[in-house]
Structures are given as C-alpha cells and as structure tokens.
Amino acid sequence: MAEQTHNVNLDEHNEPQSGASQMPVGIVILLILAGYIGCYEVDKNNANFSATVHAPFTEPDEVASLAPSEMELMRSQGRTLYANCQGCHQANGMGTPGKIPPLAGSEWVRGNPETIAAIVLQGLSGQLKVAGKSFGAEAMTPFGPALKDEEIAAVITFVRNEWGNTPDAPLEPKAMIQLITDTRKKVEASGHTGAWTKELLDANEFTTPE
Numbered sequence: 001m002a003e004q005t006h007n008v009n010l011d012e013h014n015e016p017q018s019g020a021s022q023m024p025v026g027i028v029i030l031l032i033l034a035g036y037i038g039c040y041e042v043d044k045n046n047a048n049f050s051a052t053v054h055a056p057f058t059e060p061d062e063v064a065s066l067a068p069s070e071m072e073l074m075r076s077q078g079r080t081l082y083a084n085c086q087g088c089h090q091a092n093g094m095g096t097p098g099k100i101p102p103l104a105g106s107e108w109v110r111g112n113p114e115t116i117a118a119i120v121l122q123g124l125s126g127q128l129k130v131a132g133k134s135f136g137a138e139a140m141t142p143f144g145p146a147l148k149d150e151e152i153a154a155v156i157t158f159v160r161n162e163w164g165n166t167p168d169a170p171l172e173p174k175a176m177i178q179l180i181t182d183t184r185k186k187v188e189a190s191g192h193t194g195a196w197t198k199e200l201l202d203a204n205e206f207t208t209p210e
Contacts, residue, residue: 071157074173078158081151084143085159093163101128101135104163111168112207113156113176117183119196120144120152126197129209139195144187149180156180 068076085103089095093104103109108130109116121144127136143152153176160167171179190204201208 070173074154074176075158075161077151078154078156079162081147081155082158085155088138088140093159095135096138097133099135099138101130103159104165106130106165107209109159109165109167111209113160113167113169113171113179114183114186115201115206115208116156116160117152117180118187118201118204118206120156121180121184121187122192123195124197125195126199128198142195144184149184150177153177153180 088100089103093102095102121142123140123142125139127134157176192200192204198208
C-alpha cells in the first residue's frame with residue numbers, strides 16, 4: 001500500500017488554545033503610569049471635580065475671587081430698587097429744584113444712617129435745607145410697609161455710595177440690615193405714624209443736619 005503524503009502549509013497558524021498568558025511587566029508599568037498621570041491631570045484641571053469650577057478656571061479660590069462681594073451685591077439690589085425712587089429724586093439723584101431734595105451730595109444721605117432709615121420707613125414732608133438750598137411741599141412716599149428690611153438696607157446703601165456720595169459712617173451689609181430692623185422697632189416704639197418732619201425727627205432723637 002502506497003504511503004500517503006501529507007501536504008503541510010508552513011504559513012498556517014496553530015490552532016487557538018484556551019488558557020492564560022502573563023502580560024509583560026513593562027506594559028503593566030506603562031499602563032499604571034499612564035493611569036496615574038491621567039488622573040493627576042484630570043484632578044488638577046477640574047478642582048477635584050468641583051461642580052462650581054469650570055474651564056478656563058482650575059481652582060475654587062480662583063472662582064471665588066471673581067465673585068461679587070456682599071457689598072457689591074447689596075448695591076446692585078439697591079440700584080434695581082431705586083427705580084421706585086427715581087420718579088421723584090431722578091435717575092441722577094438730583095431731585096427737583098424747590099420741591100424734591102437731591103440725594104446726590106446730600107448731607108442728609110451722608111449723615112446718620114438711622115435718620116435716613118426712619119425717613120425711608122415713614123416718609124418725609126415739610127420744609128428742609130439740603131446743600132444750602134430750601135426744599136419742601138412735596139411729601140415723600142413711605143416705603144416701610146412695602147419693602148423688607150433687607151430691601152430698604154439695599155436702597156440706602158446704594159444711595160449712600162452713589163453719585164460721589166461718601167457716607168460719614170460706612171456700614172457693612174449685615175450691619176446695615178440690623179440698623180434697619182432696629183430703626184423700625186424704634187419708630188414703632190415712638191408711636192409716630194405718618195410722614196416725618198425735621199422737627200419730629202429731632203423730637204424723637206433722630207439726628208438731622210443743621
């Protein structure tokens with residue numbers, strides 16, 4: 001019987017076999033290093049994955065430094081609320097000659113903040129002098145019933161720091177809000193209702209300009 005000849009294809013791969021083989025140590029080290037560097041870069045550029053930090057910023061402190069201060073926020077709120085006042089006192093704070101006193105350059109505005117708070121709460125009428133000029137006749141609308149203490153504090157803070165005004169006794173936002181609260185209680189305790197006059201303010205121990 002003739003011997004059979006087997007043709008062997010020398011380029012044919014071996015049959016796959018099940019089992020496990022060990023990954024070269026060098027590749028393992030490279031993968032570990034790549035993972036570490038990747039995590040480090042992500043962490044560095046995303047501020048520990050803080051929800052408040054976004055590109056191009058990388059640190060919470062960097063974002064915080066750009067946020068407006070409490071004073072800036074209060075003045076901004078006051079600027080918006082001043083829309084209730086500018087119909088009389090004008091957008092530039094100059095008032096109306098002989099009728100509505102100016103807020104810009106006013107010694108009343110720059111002076112005792114408690115007095116200004118009382119005026120905003122209850123309104124003001126009668127004759128008075130501002131910057132050497134006489135005003136009167138037109139009564140100011142009281143805003144105590146309509147605005148919260150925080151809102152009145154914001155309006156007063158805005159007015160006292162606008163149009164070149166520099167308050168004689170600057171107050172931080174929290175202190176100003178507390179002053180409004182205390183002034184409201186003082187007004188209620190006085191039993192006074194209706195608009196103030198300069199004489200009534202003086203009689204109730206609210207300091208007014210001479």
